[in-house]
Amino acid sequence: MKNAFEVKRLIGLLVCIGFMLGMDTSSLSLFLGTSYFKEYFKQPTALQTGMMTGANQIGGFVGCLMSGSLIELIGCKWCLCACSVIWTMGSVGSFFVLEVYTMALSRFVKGIAVGILSVLASFYLMEVFSSNIRGQATALMQMALTISILSIYFLSMLLDKIQGPLAFKITWGLEVIPSLLLLMLFQALPESPRWLYKHGYSNKDIDRSLAILRVKDVEKLREKFVSETKQKPKLSYIIKKGYWKHMSLGIIVQILIQISGINVVMYYTIYICEMVGFDDDVSSKLTAGPYIVNTIFTLVPVFLLDKFNRKVFIGWASVFLGGIMLLIGFLIGERERHVGDVVLRNIVVALCFLFVSVFSSSLSCAGFIYTNEILPESIKSVALSVCISTSWFTGFALALMAPYLMQIVEWWTFVMLGTSTIALAFIIIMWFPETRDLSPHDIDNLFKQDALSAEVEYEKIESDQSADFESIPERSGAPEPDSFVCTTTTTEVTER
Numbered sequence: 001m002k003n004a005f006e007v008k009r010l011i012g013l014l015v016c017i018g019f020m021l022g023m024d025t026s027s028l029s030l031f032l033g034t035s036y037f038k039e040y041f042k043q044p045t046a047l048q049t050g051m052m053t054g055a056n057q058i059g060g061f062v063g064c065l066m067s068g069s070l071i072e073l074i075g076c077k078w079c080l081c082a083c084s085v086i087w088t089m090g091s092v093g094s095f096f097v098l099e100v101y102t103m104a105l106s107r108f109v110k111g112i113a114v115g116i117l118s119v120l121a122s123f124y125l126m127e128v129f130s131s132n133i134r135g136q137a138t139a140l141m142q143m144a145l146t147i148s149i150l151s152i153y154f155l156s157m158l159l160d161k162i163q164g165p166l167a168f169k170i171t172w173g174l175e176v177i178p179s180l181l182l183l184m185l186f187q188a189l190p191e192s193p194r195w196l197y198k199h200g201y202s203n204k205d206i207d208r209s210l211a212i213l214r215v216k217d218v219e220k221l222r223e224k225f226v227s228e229t230k231q232k233p234k235l236s237y238i239i240k241k242g243y244w245k246h247m248s249l250g251i252i253v254q255i256l257i258q259i260s261g262i263n264v265v266m267y268y269t270i271y272i273c274e275m276v277g278f279d280d281d282v283s284s285k286l287t288a289g290p291y292i293v294n295t296i297f298t299l300v301p302v303f304l305l306d307k308f309n310r311k312v313f314i315g316w317a318s319v320f321l322g323g324i325m326l327l328i329g330f331l332i333g334e335r336e337r338h339v340g341d342v343v344l345r346n347i348v349v350a351l352c353f354l355f356v357s358v359f360s361s362s363l364s365c366a367g368f369i370y371t372n373e374i375l376p377e378s379i380k381s382v383a384l385s386v387c388i389s390t391s392w393f394t395g396f397a398l399a400l401m402a403p404y405l406m407q408i409v410e411w412w413t414f415v416m417l418g419t420s421t422i423a424l425a426f427i428i429i430m431w432f433p434e435t436r437d438l439s440p441h442d443i444d445n446l447f448k449q450d451a452l453s454a455e456v457e458y459e460k461i462e463s464d465q466s467a468d469f470e471s472i473p474e475r476s477g478a479p480e481p482d483s484f485v486c487t488t489t490t491t492e493v494t495e496r
Helices: 002-023 035-040 045-095 102-130 135-163 165-173 176-188 194-199 203-213 219-228 235-240 244-259 262-267 269-275 280-286 286-296 299-307 310-337 342-361 363-374 378-409 412-432 440-444 446-470 472-476 490-496
Strands: none
Touching: 002 045, 002 102, 002 176, 035 165, 035 176, 045 102, 045 165, 045 194, 102 363, 102 378, 135 165, 135 286, 135 299, 135 310, 135 363, 219 490, 235 244, 235 262, 235 378, 244 262, 244 310, 244 378, 244 412, 244 446, 262 269, 262 286, 262 378, 262 412, 262 446, 269 280, 269 310, 269 342, 280 286, 286 299, 286 342, 299 342, 299 363, 310 342, 310 363, 310 412, 342 363, 363 378, 378 412, 378 440, 412 440, 440 446, 440 472
């Protein structure tokens, strides 16, 4: 019964974090085009609209950079508490906004909480879930995230009937619910055993956390903790020890997640519909499609992610995603040359939905798991914050530039995204190591083994060259020193 209770607590944690990560994604998009929103904020300019939209992502970037140091300072458990408090402040502030800049500030504050959570959730998840169910746990959190996005979107549609500022204020105010639940839940959660050991807590506290992990060889793990406490997770340490290679792989995977174009398809479906000739009413209805598809297909990784290699869900799925994006671009270009072609128009929208379904089934979860698994435990708190902050910044840049690119280069925007995705996917397929079922020790020595093999090969070559050098006097007929007589083979003696 105790184990069942612990599992319920951890599932509740994943659901709360998932909801907080997704709620602010769709809470603004529906209201941006409404007359009462524009009137309340005194007809915001394009720059002000972009500032409100991007404030959450910039906050996420800042939160990611803060997360590594914050986790090391106060631990995972109290970081969850801090995120709950920060999110609550941002949600309450959103309800009482009066103008553009306070609105952007409240979204920025919530973004900080989301940025810290995006790192903390991955870091904490690796601690409390064993490797054989880690994929399912990540998929569960991702499913909660997508349900959150969809729920807020339909809540916005429902409250839009009020046709007044109260519509978006209620939507933003209700976002406080998961943060309050998390605030109540965090007291019942275990702290990271590694953090407890580093900060000198008692064996009783450490054993309580290890019980969640169901560790069999506790003494071996304690020895590992001892070695890790001597290591300082700073960027200088990461570079000195060669861990920058691990971190580089994580950064590339996070860039791939964003460069695939998922945010362009999710956030700017209405622009794509306008490009292929749908009217405003139909376009606004079709914008709900990606959110629905995203929610449905997030169920796929729950059942399949732990049964296949990570590179299948990252590399080969990304090749498929890049191909779909290229096809979308070329069909939009063809549509412009054949105005009025209803079939092409419908195929483009169907491909957008297919793109979201493939992404939700594969890269959305597998990318974050791979980033988690490729990073050694000793540097994870810092390296993970760097990797995920790269994802936030790349996502912000694409979200900011996509509307302008679709106006300037039009369908070539999708061609560029598709080409970049395929290029990164093949780099991952050919050169990235597989991380599924690798132990922390294997991850830590992943590139050290390659260096050791190269060193052994080098020593072998030098040894061969030395042997050839020693045989030169014998081949040249020069008189041999006494030391060479002892090494002469039986065959040579017989011949003489």
